[in-house]
Amino acid sequence: MPYWLLxxxxxxxxFVLYAVQPLLALFAQQYQVSPASAGSLMTLTMLPLAIAPLFYGVLLNRRNLYRVLQIVMLVLAFSNALVPLCTEFWQLQSLRLLQGLALPAALTAMTASIALRFKGEAISAKMSAYIGSTIAGGFLGRALAAGFAEYLSWQSFFWLNSLLLLLLALFIRAKKKPVYQAHTPWRGNLKALATTRILSLYGAVFCMFFCFAALLNYLPFILRSTYAMSSTKNIGLVYSGYLLGALATLITPYLHRRFKNMFALLGGVFLFYCATIALMFYQHLSVFLIAFTCFCAAMFIIHASAAPLVNRLSRASASLTNGVYVSFYYSGGALGSFLPGLLYQEYGEYAFLTCILLVCLMGYGLIVLPQRLATGNTRG
Structure with a gap:
């Protein structure tokens, strides 16, 4: 399978994961549900993403990773085509849950195949490019869904996405140069991951995506209530800050060369991440848009640095290492897409921002912790 096709x-x-996000306010109106209930469409998809990778990381041992990817894409194409046909909100929730169960197999298969095909310096470049593709998918999925909803119909975008999934799945030649990984014992794998550096890195990734999922999930509601932005098209355009922030991944390889200590780099970026959230307390649209763009940039740099770093640190199998990474990542997303929303509903935007700022500071602490412990051990 060519890398460009992956x-x-x-x-x-x-597209499947994030297209519903700018439509949450629209779904809340159409199905007559609360903002928190509408936000559950993201939570229900991310919750299996938080749990299933732990099992997929083991189950994908000795499996053709490209065949797994192909089958999952066919499942996603079928389920996505059914979304516009839902007449009840629970039907939409059920399909999102099904997609959440299928998605981690695809994500784990893709990241594990990259880890197996490329080594050394190449893995950082290839993993950064992969993360860039997830960023592009996240932005385009949100922006196109919002644009279709404004000018055509939101249903037509879901059908288009199903067609694209089907066509790309048919292009995969799973039997040509298949990628497998050798079977490794479960206990040895877990022991290899149970180090302070790896566990603290996983925890920091949890905090990082908790904040990111929270803000992007409730962004349509904040823009409507605080900044009187009612157009779905304009809300979709705000996500262009997401794309501008994504350009930060282009400088990530330079930062990796410049900083010998990757944990020091991550700590500095986490502090910047916290600062962007603090700026959002000043309720002015231009300030919010700048802070939002920088917020996205910080998240992407952390993600593009943490993913290859954990693969270099880990001696466990590629599928389990990346499966656990995906699990922590989306555990943060599942909780972030729901819990801060309850605070937002009851106490407003300031309580919401305070919550994600505290979690972001916790992520910084988890990055700093292994550095402090290493220094203490050296002195001892």
Missing amino acids: LCCSVVIF
Whole structure:
């Protein structure tokens, strides 16, 4: 399977995950549900993403990773085509849950195949490019869904996405140069991951995506209530800050060369991440848009640095290492897409921002912790 095809598959798979996000306020009106209930469409998809990778990381041992990816894309194409046909909100929730169960197999298969095919310096570049494709998929999925909803119909975008998934799945030649990994014992794998550096890195990734999922999930509601932005098209355009922030991944390889200590780099970026959230307390639209763009940039740099770093640190199998990474990542997303929303409903935007700022500071602490412990051990 050509690497460029894997990146294209990644883009359309992330359409599935994020296309509903700018439509949450629209779904809340159409199905007559609360903002928190509408937000559950993201939570129900991310919750299996938080749990299933732990099992997929083991189950994908000795499996053809490209065949797994192909089958999952066909499942996503079928389920996505059914979304516009839902007449009840629970039907939409059920389909999102099904997609959440299928998605982690695709994500784990893609990241594990990259880890197996490339080594050394190449893995950082290839993983950064893969993360860039997920960013492109996330942005385009949100922006196109919002644009279709404004000018055509939101249903037509879901059907288009299903067609793209189907076509790309048919392009995968799973039998030509298949990628397998050798079977490794479960206990040895877990022991290899149970180090302070790896566990603290996983925890920081949890905090990072908790904040990111929270803000992007409730962004349509904040823009409507605080900044009187009612157009779905304009809300979709705000996500362009997401794309501008994504350009920060282009400088990530330079930052990796400049900083010998990757944990020091991550700590600095986490502090910047916290600062962007603090700026959002000043309720002015231009300030919010700048802070939002920088917020996205910080998240992407952390993600593009943490993913290859954990693969270099880990001696466990590629599928389990990346499966656990995906699990922590989307555990943060599942909780972030729901819990801060309850605070937002009851106490407003300031309580919401305070919550994600505290979680972001916790992520910084988890990055700093292994550095402090290493220094203490050296002195001892």
